[in-house]
Amino acid sequence: MADPMRIRAQASGDKATVRVLMSHEMESGQRKDAAGKIVPAWFIQEITASHNGKVVMTAEWGPAVSKNPFMQFSVKGAKAGEKVSIKWVDNRGATRTDEATIS
């Protein structure tokens, strides 16, 4: 299973800023290995962010996103103590979901 994400969510005013670090190889499919064979593309394709169980953001990613990607967004109306969860699905169908409490 994939390594856990690091999620930091901080409320200030009427919104919360969420910062997410994901652990993923993010192979572009453009590189060749030592034997000259193309390293197959392997990247996060879908991101779903939920706030208290309700989807607040979705994103479609491609192979141009860096290895171990960092993502930041803000959620309007989110308060301290509430939950934010992030889910990603990669092009191999692997998935990982992590949750954090807004501070």
Added chain:
Amino acid sequence: MRQAMIPVALAMALGAAPVLAQKTASQGIDEYRAMLQDGNPAELFEAKGEDLWKQKRGPKKVSLEACDLGQGPGVIKGVFVSLPKYFADTGKVQDLESRLLTCMQTLQGFDAQAIAKTNFGSGEMANVTAMATWVAAESKGLKFNLSQSHAQERVMYEVGKRLFFMRGGTHDFSCASCHGEEGKRIRLQDLPLLTKNPGDGIGFAAWPAYRVSNGQMWGMQQRLNDCYRQQRFPFPGFASDATVALSVYLGVNAQGAASIAPAIKR
């Protein structure tokens, strides 16, 4: 009067232009680094390292929580800024990474020599780097204060100093060729002067660090290897006396510098 003014103004314009251009470039790099700082993927390795430390692993199925990194079994906070130091049980001066290897062998039953021969970033070697990242992170902001009370520690300092100035290889390079003068750089990377304290979070106080350009987490051992690669030397072995001696030299010189490890690099 007017004639005399012109050469002065010209000289100033000529002198100022390159300095300004250089400053803008390095400021640009600083801004880029500051932007990356917020999402330093080293945190992922920290989390992995902490988990590995506490997990029951290896042939003996035990955790490393009884490992003595120099301040007593299980003490993590503050050990990074006191390493390398002399360990009575092994009779050797050891840095963080070589000490982790010792613990993995004695406590968990891993084969330390086999791990030392593993490529960086793969197998158990990647786990050593992750644990070193976590241990270093627990000392973030603390100041380096290496012991020089044991005779072995003083010997290692002298050995490290010799190695630092030892020229060789196809380019007749030494560590001091790049790190022995103030104000040098390679492309846009400032080269710190490592014969004295280079300041907080520079040189020895910045590694382990995450390299953005290749997406790899590097410990000090790998960083030293990379210096040897650029000198066209053969690689010293992982956790060898040579790399530990150099670490002692750099660490003692960095006395009083605050650690920012794990840092983020270009």
